[in-house]
Amino acid sequence: MIEKIILKDFLSHENTELTLEDGINVFLGNNGAGKSSVIDAITYALYGKHTRDRDRNLVRRGASGSAVSLAFTYGHNRYSVERVMGSGGKLERAVLKQLAPVERPLIAGERKQYDESLNQRVAALLRLDYEKMRVAAIIQQGELDSIIQYKPSRFKELMDSLIGIDRFGKAYEEMREPIDKFREKLRAECMGKYDDQNYKQLLDDIEQIESQIAQSKGDLELTESQLKAAREKLEGLKAKISELEPIKLKKDELRMQREQLEGYVSKLLKEMNRKMEELKADIPMAENKLKEFRLINEALAELDAVEQREREAADALASLKSDIKSAENHKVEISRIDDEIKSEMDELKRNKSKLQNLQAEVQELSCADVFQFPENLDQTIEELENKRYELSDQVTRAEEKVKNYEEIMKSGKCPTCDSDVKTTGIELRLPDAKSELNSKRAELESVEKLYLEKREQLRQFNENRLKFEKREADLRMIADYESRIKQNEERINLYGVRKAELEEIVSRLPSLETEREKMERELKEIRKSKSSAHEKYTNARQAGSWLEAKGINSQETVDFMKAELAKIEKTVKNVNDRSDIRNMAVDEVSEKFVKRVLELEEETGKFDEAEYIRLTRERDEAENKVKDIDGMAKHIRIKIDELSEEKEKLEAVRVTIEVAKNYIAIYEKIRNEIFNRDGSLATSLRSWAIRELSFYASDYVRSFGIGISEVKLSEKKRDVSIECYSGNGMTDIKSLSGGESVAIALALRFAMAKLMGMGMIDFIILDEPTVYLDEERKRSLVNIISGFNAGAQGMKQMVIITHDKEIFENSTVDAMFQFEKLNGITRVEKI
Numbered sequence: 001m002i003e004k005i006i007l008k009d010f011l012s013h014e015n016t017e018l019t020l021e022d023g024i025n026v027f028l029g030n031n032g033a034g035k036s037s038v039i040d041a042i043t044y045a046l047y048g049k050h051t052r053d054r055d056r057n058l059v060r061r062g063a064s065g066s067a068v069s070l071a072f073t074y075g076h077n078r079y080s081v082e083r084v085m086g087s088g089g090k091l092e093r094a095v096l097k098q099l100a101p102v103e104r105p106l107i108a109g110e111r112k113q114y115d116e117s118l119n120q121r122v123a124a125l126l127r128l129d130y131e132k133m134r135v136a137a138i139i140q141q142g143e144l145d146s147i148i149q150y151k152p153s154r155f156k157e158l159m160d161s162l163i164g165i166d167r168f169g170k171a172y173e174e175m176r177e178p179i180d181k182f183r184e185k186l187r188a189e190c191m192g193k194y195d196d197q198n199y200k201q202l203l204d205d206i207e208q209i210e211s212q213i214a215q216s217k218g219d220l221e222l223t224e225s226q227l228k229a230a231r232e233k234l235e236g237l238k239a240k241i242s243e244l245e246p247i248k249l250k251k252d253e254l255r256m257q258r259e260q261l262e263g264y265v266s267k268l269l270k271e272m273n274r275k276m277e278e279l280k281a282d283i284p285m286a287e288n289k290l291k292e293f294r295l296i297n298e299a300l301a302e303l304d305a306v307e308q309r310e311r312e313a314a315d316a317l318a319s320l321k322s323d324i325k326s327a328e329n330h331k332v333e334i335s336r337i338d339d340e341i342k343s344e345m346d347e348l349k350r351n352k353s354k355l356q357n358l359q360a361e362v363q364e365l366s367c368a369d370v371f372q373f374p375e376n377l378d379q380t381i382e383e384l385e386n387k388r389y390e391l392s393d394q395v396t397r398a399e400e401k402v403k404n405y406e407e408i409m410k411s412g413k414c415p416t417c418d419s420d421v422k423t424t425g426i427e428l429r430l431p432d433a434k435s436e437l438n439s440k441r442a443e444l445e446s447v448e449k450l451y452l453e454k455r456e457q458l459r460q461f462n463e464n465r466l467k468f469e470k471r472e473a474d475l476r477m478i479a480d481y482e483s484r485i486k487q488n489e490e491r492i493n494l495y496g497v498r499k500a501e502l503e504e505i506v507s508r509l510p511s512l513e514t515e516r517e518k519m520e521r522e523l524k525e526i527r528k529s530k531s532s533a534h535e536k537y538t539n540a541r542q543a544g545s546w547l548e549a550k551g552i553n554s555q556e557t558v559d560f561m562k563a564e565l566a567k568i569e570k571t572v573k574n575v576n577d578r579s580d581i582r583n584m585a586v587d588e589v590s591e592k593f594v595k596r597v598l599e600l601e602e603e604t605g606k607f608d609e610a611e612y613i614r615l616t617r618e619r620d621e622a623e624n625k626v627k628d629i630d631g632m633a634k635h636i637r638i639k640i641d642e643l644s645e646e647k648e649k650l651e652a653v654r655v656t657i658e659v660a661k662n663y664i665a666i667y668e669k670i671r672n673e674i675f676n677r678d679g680s681l682a683t684s685l686r687s688w689a690i691r692e693l694s695f696y697a698s699d700y701v702r703s704f705g706i707g708i709s710e711v712k713l714s715e716k717k718r719d720v721s722i723e724c725y726s727g728n729g730m731t732d733i734k735s736l737s738g739g740e741s742v743a744i745a746l747a748l749r750f751a752m753a754k755l756m757g758m759g760m761i762d763f764i765i766l767d768e769p770t771v772y773l774d775e776e777r778k779r780s781l782v783n784i785i786s787g788f789n790a791g792a793q794g795m796k797q798m799v800i801i802t803h804d805k806e807i808f809e810n811s812t813v814d815a816m817f818q819f820e821k822l823n824g825i826t827r828v829e830k831i
Contacts, residue, residue, distance in 0.1 A: 001762050001797045004071040009063035011037040012826040020797065021815040024785060026808055027801040029819030034826030035801045036767055039140055045070040045081045046122045047130040051140060056089025074126065077101065081122065094118045128761065132161050136752055141767040147745050148733055152719030159720055160677065163689040163755065169677035179667060186660055190653040196661045206650045213643045220636040227629040234622040241615050247607045254600035261593035265584045269575055272568050279565040286552050289543040296540035303533040310530055313523040320516040327509040330502040341495045348488035355481040362474050377458055384451040391444040398437040405430045689755065690715055696751035704743040704780045711747055750784060763797035770804050778804065782811045
């Protein structure tokens with residue numbers, strides 16, 4: 001039941017608070033007065049949905065936001081729900097609270113990504129979503145007869161929701177989760193994959209494992225026989241190899257001694273070849289270097305004399321070049337001085353011209369007069385300007401008033417809120433408004449004229465003042481230009497003196513060029529001599545360095561090198577003859593290697609290397625085969641153990657599943673027979689509800705006197721259809737008139753409301769239910785509504801929204817509210 005509704009800046013409601021009573025509440029008022037806005041407020045508060053297209057349309061025009069709050073009871077509990085929007089209609093706050101018996105918050109916001117939706121929570125609480133609520137309990141204007149347009153399958157869903165059968169379906173689906181979890185737990189306990197649904201697979205797996213165990217035992221017996229034969233062959237090969245092993249060790253030593261001898265002698269031979277080549281190159285070079293080194297002192301004296309002559313010639317040439325460069329720079333400076341003189345002359349001419357112009361201008365300005373500045377002129381202009389803005393705003397407001405009056409006279413509608421307005425008072429006020437407008441326009445024109453006069457007076461004064469200030473500035477500039485002209489003349493004289501000095505220096509430039517060319521030729525010849533002397537000295541010095549590096553200081557040393565070369569050539573020739581290993585005995589170390597090699601060759605002469613390699617290869621193959629067969633046998637034994645262990649586990653699983661199957665079968669029987677929405681219990685409840693709805697609807701429709709004696713609901717497999725009967729038999733609903741359709745719809749709505757009064761929803765809202773009813777049927781409707789709460793199982797609350805105030809004048813209602821819209825804002829008064 002709805003207790004209180006609060007609307008702040010919601011549609012046309014600025015600040016409306018409605019406290020509804022138990023029983024019948026009637027909302028009265030003209031169309032557009034804001035009555036139906038209450039329904040939108042209720043559905044928006046509960047579900048966030050409404051009939052006004054976009055959420056921003058809910059915010060009252062000119063308001064910064066909107067809010068709606070709803071307090072209601074459901075069962076034995078009290079709740080409140082509140083939604084707050086910004087100016088653009090964006091939801092800023094949404095809160096659902098339980099007020100009694102314990103106050104606590106239930107949910108805040110619409111965080112659908114976390115499955116935390118206030119809309120969903122309300123639908124679950126009331127067990128009706130927005131669409132079902134609009135059909136069953138909140139019937140908006142123009143949708144009263146939508147119930148008889150429902151598809152039979154949809155009507156059945158609605159009935160299931162009204163009488164709670166949908167909870168059977170929900171319980172049926174929720175019972176799926178425990179059985180699924182039980183099976184999940186069963187699978188977890190039964191090796192992670194077995195439950196009652198794959199019991200046959202379990203038996204097949206046990207049988208398959210038993211077959212694998214038998215086959216593995218046969219494989220093991222064959223593998224052990226092969227392993228025995230392979231081990232016997234391996235032992236025979238090992239015995240033969242052990243007899244050859246000592247000779248093989250000496251053969252390996254012989255190979256190693258030969259390799260070491262070859263390596264050692266190769267290094268000696270390489271070193272001797274290197275030394276021999278070095279001596280062959282150094283001996284003739286040494287004889288030449290000795291000759292060159294003997295001339296070093298003579299070359300050094302010649303080089304010192306040439307370098308002294310070079311330094312003297314270079315200094316003289318540098319001095320000449322400096323003098324020539326200085327003279328050339330003076331030529332450039334003379335050119336620059338000519339430019340400076342020309343520039344000064346040009347500036348002198350310009351300064352004299354400007355001086356003459358300024359003197360003429362000062363003569364013309366000497367007679368300029370300056371007016372005295374009028375007292376308070378700036379303040380007067382500012383006051384007139386403010387007055388202009390004030391009068392302009394007044395003219396605009398007067399024009400808008402006249403325009404609004406003329407529009408109302410023309411259309412009879414308010415330009416702001418589009419509501420109906422009486423034109424009698426407007427017709428009397430229109431001439432006064434026009435007179436006021438003309439008066440304000442005339443006053444504005446007078447002030448505008450005076451304002452322009454004062455502005456012109458100010459402009460003339462400023463113009464004369466500027467002329468006077470310019471004359472004073474020109475007099476100062478005349479004195480400045482006279483000073484500049486004097487400075488120009490002084491600088492021109494100084495430049496002339498400096499130019500004459502430089503021209504005298506530049507005249508000596510040709511003789512300096514001749515002397516420089518002569519000195520350059522002389523220096524070139526000196527440097528040729530220096531190059532020859534330097535080369536001679538360098539060769540002698542390099543020869544000495546080479547001799548010192550080689551340790552050669554005389555011809556005796558060269559003769560010793562020749563003797564050493566002959567000795568090395570003889571030794572190399574003997575070593576290269578490998579026909580006898582004894583030729584490799586070059587020194588003491590190589591002699592020991594040669595002796596040991598000859599001893600080992602004598603001891604290992606009868607050893608067959610190929611036979612030994614063949615036997616070791618067969619031994620290695622035999623060892624690998626034994627390992628492979630032994631590994632295969634171990635693998636088979638492990639497999640047999642694993643299969644046996646697996647069989648024991650599967651036998652235990654089989655016992656567990658056989659017990660669980662019995663419990664699951666009992667659970668599924670309860671679920672299918674009791675909680676299935678098409679089971680016997682649900683079918684029985686639905687049949688009862690159909691009978692009750694048919695009885696109540698028939699009783700209500702007969703009171704309308706439209707000729708329909710019975711409204712019957714008929715259930716098929718997935719549908720519930722509506723049938724109407726009169727004295728002539730069944731009447732097709734599609735053939736009924738508009739008023740008859742509304743009467744049938746009202747009868748069904750009231751029947752549902754009466755049935756819901758026994759269950760979960762204890763209120764019903766009807767928006768303009770009398771639109772298509774004639775006077776007689778309206779009275780019947782009022783009688784039905786007035787007696788609706790008389791029964792022991794009646795609805796607790798009914799809200800009727802209508803503009804037919806007269807039909808409730810002599811009826812019994814619990815609360816009546818008058819809605820009026822003034823200047824676009826709804827006012828509500830309880831009457």
